């Protein structure tokens with residue numbers, strides 16, 4: 001299920017200022033741990049602030065998902081958002097160039113993951129915009145599945161997904177999301 005990046009998206013050719021061609025795709029992929037269920041590419045390289053990965057690219061440290069977008073899609077101007085709600089995901093096919101509003105939505109979705117059953121989506125489901133429910137709840141379950149399959153320790157996983165360590169523990173122990181999975 002996991003596709004090689006070059007099959008669908010052509011990476012931009014990387015030539016540095018001295019004219020040297022860099023094998024940027026290979027260097028990037030060395031830090032990626034593909035998640036077979038969701039297709040997410042989980043960043044397994046150096047961590048940066050707020051749980052985002054850091055990738056050194058064109059002489060500066062970038063957030064890894066932003067670097068991925070730049071490598072495979074083009075120079076991003078604006079916010080890079082996740083279709084899959086997985087902060088650690090760097091699959092360019094799961095990323096899109098969003099507006100500030102999209103970025104805020106991204107953060108709200110992550111909040112829902114973080115707070116589980118107690119959040120407003122559960123206690124006040126009518127407040128959620130129509131059309132959002134089916135797609136996003138499915139994607140959120142994918143994130144939870146990715147967390148379940150993540151072999152790193154709880155602290156690292158929590159950091160990668162931007163949620164509390166206790167949330168990871170509850171997901172791993174099936175206390176969160178049990179209803180959704182048993183459907």
Ligand SMILES: [Zn+2]
Pocket residue numbers: 038039040041084085086089090091094
């Ligand atoms: Zn993803």
